[in-house]
Amino acid sequence: MLFSKSFIFTTREDPKSAECVSHRLLLRGNFIFMVSAGIYAYLPLGYRVLNKIINIIRRQMEDIGAQELLMSALQPLELWVKTGRDKDLEEVMFRLKDRKERDLCLGPTHEEEITEIVRKSVTSYRQLPLILYQIQVKFRDEPRPRFGLVRGCEFIMKDAYSFDVDEDGLGLSYEKMYQAYQAIFKECGLEFIVTEAESGFMGGEISHEFMAPALIGEDIMFYCPRCRLYLRQQNPCPQCQGQLEEKRMIELAHVFKLGTKYSLAQEAHFLDNQGRLKPIIMGCYGIGVSRLLAAIVEQNHDEKGIIWPESISPFDIEILVLEESLLTEAISLEQKLIKKKKDVLIDERAESSGVKFNDAMLLGCPYILVMGKNYLKSRRIDLELRRTKEKLSLTEEELLNYLK
Ligand SMILES: [Zn+2]
Numbered sequence: 001m002l003f004s005k006s007f008i009f010t011t012r013e014d015p016k017s018a019e020c021v022s023h024r025l026l027l028r029g030n031f032i033f034m035v036s037a038g039i040y041a042y043l044p045l046g047y048r049v050l051n052k053i054i055n056i057i058r059r060q061m062e063d064i065g066a067q068e069l070l071m072s073a074l075q076p077l078e079l080w081v082k083t084g085r086d087k088d089l090e091e092v093m094f095r096l097k098d099r100k101e102r103d104l105c106l107g108p109t110h111e112e113e114i115t116e117i118v119r120k121s122v123t124s125y126r127q128l129p130l131i132l133y134q135i136q137v138k139f140r141d142e143p144r145p146r147f148g149l150v151r152g153c154e155f156i157m158k159d160a161y162s163f164d165v166d167e168d169g170l171g172l173s174y175e176k177m178y179q180a181y182q183a184i185f186k187e188c189g190l191e192f193i194v195t196e197a198e199s200g201f202m203g204g205e206i207s208h209e210f211m212a213p214a215l216i217g218e219d220i221m222f223y224c225p226r227c228r229l230y231l232r233q234q235n236p237c238p239q240c241q242g243q244l245e246e247k248r249m250i251e252l253a254h255v256f257k258l259g260t261k262y263s264l265a266q267e268a269h270f271l272d273n274q275g276r277l278k279p280i281i282m283g284c285y286g287i288g289v290s291r292l293l294a295a296i297v298e299q300n301h302d303e304k305g306i307i308w309p310e311s312i313s314p315f316d317i318e319i320l321v322l323e324e325s326l327l328t329e330a331i332s333l334e335q336k337l338i339k340k341k342k343d344v345l346i347d348e349r350a351e352s353s354g355v356k357f358n359d360a361m362l363l364g365c366p367y368i369l370v371m372g373k374n375y376l377k378s379r380r381i382d383l384e385l386r387r388t389k390e391k392l393s394l395t396e397e398e399l400l401n402y403l404k
Helices: 021-028 044-063 111-121 167-187 261-265 289-299 324-339 353-363 374-378 396-402
Strands: 032-036 039-042 074-076 094-097 103-106 130-139 154-164 193-196 206-213 219-224 229-231 245-259 269-271 277-279 281-288 317-321 344-347 367-371 380-385 391-395
Touching: 021 032, 021 289, 039 044, 044 130, 044 154, 044 167, 044 289, 111 130, 111 154, 111 261, 111 281, 130 167, 154 167, 154 289, 167 206, 167 245, 167 281, 206 219, 206 289, 245 261, 245 289, 261 281, 281 289, 317 324, 317 353, 324 344, 324 367, 324 374, 324 396, 344 353, 374 380, 380 396, 391 396
Parallel strands: 317 344, 317 367
Antiparallel strands: 032 039, 074 103, 094 103, 130 154, 154 281, 193 206, 206 245, 219 229, 219 245, 245 281, 269 277, 367 380, 380 391
């Protein structure tokens, strides 16, 4: 893709509204557009990253046999009355009425709707276990939207729901999901920990949070560098006398063993193998997908810009063409890289090399190739690794081998 023909642009000045590093860099690189406080649009570069994250999630969900669906964002309020959560979530729920004065809300979460769907379709133990998930926009009337994509009023979430015949089944589904979430965050290049958590308004007894250490995190944990252990409370570290460090954490995901809270309230029953009527045992599993983008940038940047992990970078390689006459050569190299399944951005704008280089640092693709004056004579391309700043001078053949 050619930079000059794309909807990619950068801003030199820090936006006034920026509240933290990820917010500032994502706005300066025009990955996102701030529509209003807590409301964002994803521009082509940001949407590329988002889709790569979503593909990683889909692949992991497919591996454990979860099936994707898409529920409605607009929900009748009556669905929420059965569980009493119209009251529990009153303050954060966006409510509205249609022309017939019917009470509706914009879904802040989807336990009620999925339970309603499953209640109507599942009647026998033969249809269980079942894991369903969606990637959907959620709405919450946040008292303090802040830190860009970290806490917004509209955000993208991946929410999964498991349905089992008994507690053992729920245990297996929970374990599968737990493992899949670890694999997802690892593949996204995140440093994270898992910790037992409070279930809050979701209900159920057991829940775990996946947390990423980051300066702007809204949760606080305590880290013992000797035991390499994160603790919820500032209790003395059991194994040693190590000095605890306070760490701020961003919540990436939260998984819950819900049990029968929703199936009892909404009468989601099935007939077991003895013909007895029983409530379905449920679990729910959420990932803040748009928030991941912010968490990844918080953990992967330097003073010049973003350093995307290879798995989710908008482009794998950015080629800086410093001489107009080299554009044909750059396009021929791009074709070879595309055959190797690499996403390539060619910066052929009529800008100085300094501007191109600064923009490449800001946009954060892992491999930056420079084709300058020397290339015609030496036939060697300069490769700079965004993360380590290591520089290599390679022939085209060496380069293609290196990027394999
Ligand atoms: Zn310790």
